[in-house]
Amino acid sequence: MPRRDLKVAALASAIAMLSAATQAEERYAIGRAATPAEIAGWNIDIGRDGSNLPPGSGSVERGRTVFSEQCAVCHGDNGQGGVGDRLVGGQGTLANPKPIRTVGSYWPYAPTLFDYIRRAMPQNAPQSLSNEDVYAVSAYILSLNGIVPANAVLDAKSLAAVKMPNRDGFVSDPRPDVHNR
Amino acid sequence: MSEHTTDKRVREASRRRFLQAGAALAGSSAISGVAGSPALAEPGNNLPPNVPEWMKTPGDPMGSQPYGTPSIHEKGVVKNISKTLPQYISASGRTPLQELDGIITPNGLFYERHHGGVPTIDPAEHRLMLHGMVDRPLVFTMEDIRRFPSQSRIHFLECSGNPVYTKPYGKTASDLVGLLSCAEWTGVPLKTVLDEAGVQAGAKWIVAEGADAAALTRSIPIEKCLDDAMLVYSQNGERLRPQQGYPLRLLLPGFEGNMNVKWLRRLKVVAEPAYSREETSKYTDPMPDGTSREFTFYMEAKSIITRPSGGQKLTTQGFHEITGIAWSGHGKIKSVEVSLDEGKSWQQAELQEPVLTRALTRFRLPWHWDGSPAVIQSRAIDETGYVQPTLAELVAVRGLNSFYHNNAIWPWRIDANGEVTNAQA
Numbered sequence: 001m002p003r004r005d006l007k008v009a010a011l012a013s014a015i016a017m018l019s020a021a022t023q024a025e026e027r028y029a030i031g032r033a034a035t036p037a038e039i040a041g042w043n044i045d046i047g048r049d050g051s052n053l054p055p056g057s058g059s060v061e062r063g064r065t066v067f068s069e070q071c072a073v074c075h076g077d078n079g080q081g082g083v084g085d086r087l088v089g090g091q092g093t094l095a096n097p098k099p100i101r102t103v104g105s106y107w108p109y110a111p112t113l114f115d116y117i118r119r120a121m122p123q124n125a126p127q128s129l130s131n132e133d134v135y136a137v138s139a140y141i142l143s144l145n146g147i148v149p150a151n152a153v154l155d156a157k158s159l160a161a162v163k164m165p166n167r168d169g170f171v172s173d174p175r176p177d178v179h180n181r
Numbered sequence: 182m183s184e185h186t187t188d189k190r191v192r193e194a195s196r197r198r199f200l201q202a203g204a205a206l207a208g209s210s211a212i213s214g215v216a217g218s219p220a221l222a223e224p225g226n227n228l229p230p231n232v233p234e235w236m237k238t239p240g241d242p243m244g245s246q247p248y249g250t251p252s253i254h255e256k257g258v259v260k261n262i263s264k265t266l267p268q269y270i271s272a273s274g275r276t277p278l279q280e281l282d283g284i285i286t287p288n289g290l291f292y293e294r295h296h297g298g299v300p301t302i303d304p305a306e307h308r309l310m311l312h313g314m315v316d317r318p319l320v321f322t323m324e325d326i327r328r329f330p331s332q333s334r335i336h337f338l339e340c341s342g343n344p345v346y347t348k349p350y351g352k353t354a355s356d357l358v359g360l361l362s363c364a365e366w367t368g369v370p371l372k373t374v375l376d377e378a379g380v381q382a383g384a385k386w387i388v389a390e391g392a393d394a395a396a397l398t399r400s401i402p403i404e405k406c407l408d409d410a411m412l413v414y415s416q417n418g419e420r421l422r423p424q425q426g427y428p429l430r431l432l433l434p435g436f437e438g439n440m441n442v443k444w445l446r447r448l449k450v451v452a453e454p455a456y457s458r459e460e461t462s463k464y465t466d467p468m469p470d471g472t473s474r475e476f477t478f479y480m481e482a483k484s485i486i487t488r489p490s491g492g493q494k495l496t497t498q499g500f501h502e503i504t505g506i507a508w509s510g511h512g513k514i515k516s517v518e519v520s521l522d523e524g525k526s527w528q529q530a531e532l533q534e535p536v537l538t539r540a541l542t543r544f545r546l547p548w549h550w551d552g553s554p555a556v557i558q559s560r561a562i563d564e565t566g567y568v569q570p571t572l573a574e575l576v577a578v579r580g581l582n583s584f585y586h587n588n589a590i591w592p593w594r595i596d597a598n599g600e601v602t603n604a605q606a
Binding site for chain 1: 268296319320446461476477481575
């Protein structure tokens with residue numbers, strides 16, 4: 001090897017060692033690898049496009065039963081609200097002086113319904129419903145709002161395909177919006 | 182009991198009755214005194230020239246309070262929690278701002294908002310999972326988190342619904358803006374922990390999830406995560422209280438309270454926000470035209486006079502200090518102006534050091550009250566030049582249904598007998 005090349009090689013390896021050292025400095029080797037099984041158990045958030053929705057399906061019919069047994073006590077027999085939020089109605093009211101914001105009138109994405117019910121409802125026993133029952137009760141709430149038909153059966157694909165009435169109702173943050181100077 | 186003291190008491194009985202009439206502190210002095218000597222409990226007995234009872238007998242021994250609590254005479258200084266909520270699992274409790282001095286909120290009075298109750302988490306079985314668009318998905322124990330280089334910083338936290346735009350507006354400073362507190366937070370910069378996992382190109386957001394019964398989920402822009410975001414385990418020197426996310430919470434200085442996810446169990450690095458229920462159905466700001474603003478993160482500059490403020494009373498004319506707090510999610514408070522004449526003219530208040538970024542700043546203005554009715558108010562100006570607006574200015578743009586991010590000026594009316602009320606109610 002010519003002398004000049006040797007020099008370059010030495011320099012290169014010195015640089016490589018240096019950058020390895022800085023890398024080691026940046027990292028503390030704290031924590032351990034998360035296993036795929038651990039991640040699968042906790043990775044419950046659903047994308048607005050339905051990504052990460054689990055297998056399974058549920059019908060409006062089954063959802064009616066789940067709702068009356070597990071949800072109606074707080075949300076009313078027909079989702080009209082009680083201790084828990086009103087879940088039905090209000091479409092077309094968002095520009096009124098007294099808008100009614102519900103799943104049907106306000107929520108932009110249907111998969112969020114699965115995500116929220118599975119993680120947080122029923123409020124007294126969250127994460128207790130089977131995925132099938134979460135699909136079913138989501139389908140039922142959507143049917144109460146006239147968004148899916150009464151004979152609908154929803155799964156990952158069909159829930160993701162539901163277009164919510166207020167999908168395009170959101171705008172980005174324009175603040176500072178008050179010009180008082 | 183000696184003859185001498187008994188005699189003295191009899192002699193002083195009439196004097197005491199006199200004092201009682203004028204003693205504003207009658208209620209609290211009534212519960213002091215030595216057990217078994219009811220006569221001693223009478224108000225006024227501990228005033229000069231008498232020797233106070235609490236000097237004549239030793240006080241509570243060391244160890245009578247292994248974890249100290251406030252004086253029994255401060256029993257009324259507690260969180261402001263509505264007694265008429267439909268349910269208390271997803272609910273909030275307010276800081277009694279008008280009772281506090283300085284800029285640090287005591288941990289027991291820090292405001293609370295939770296969506297699935299307060300979980301009781303065993304720190305030995307709490308884990309933080311960091312996954313998604315990272316080179317190395319990781320799991321951390323609390324011991325792991327505490328091994329990282331630490332940082333302490335003072336920042337405010339404020340709920341974005343503080344207060345709403347519609348009446349009734351509430352009577353006290355706490356009713357109005359009590360979903361606001363400030364503390365010294367200790368933890369590790371989120372960036373340090375993210376570097377450990379190696380964030381991949383294309384990552385734009387991080388989805389943060391709590392280990393509570395709401396598994397509360399918010400999406401945080403990656404720029405904030407790599408800037409001043411922190412994973413926090415201590416507040417004002419001690420471990421977080423359960424209500425504040427024990428054993429681990431996210432802190433995003435200047436961002437609305439809800440995003441500072443408590444009981445943090447999971448961070449997922451992603452390309453798109455989750456559009457979770459808490460960033461679509463809630464925490465979006467409805468406008469009069471039927472659209473809603475989404476991802477409205479920053480808490481804009483705001484201030485309020487806490488003394489004198491609604492529910493208090495000026496008992497005498499003459500000197501009074503006007504004092505309050507100012508804060509901005511966009512940085513430091515540059516100045517606070519106070520008006521004593523219904524907003525016609527404004528004067529500079531003095532700012533108490535330290536003036537810190539995204540922290541409460543205490544302001545003061547000396548004032549001589551001449552006994553005539555007055556309307557007093559403060560407005561904050563932050564380092565970006567932003568000026569806190571009036572409610573009318575806000576409502577003109579946002580209408581009355583916007584619900585979140587009301588940072589309006591709040592005036593107090595002082596009437597001729599010294600009573601202070603909400604001038605906007």
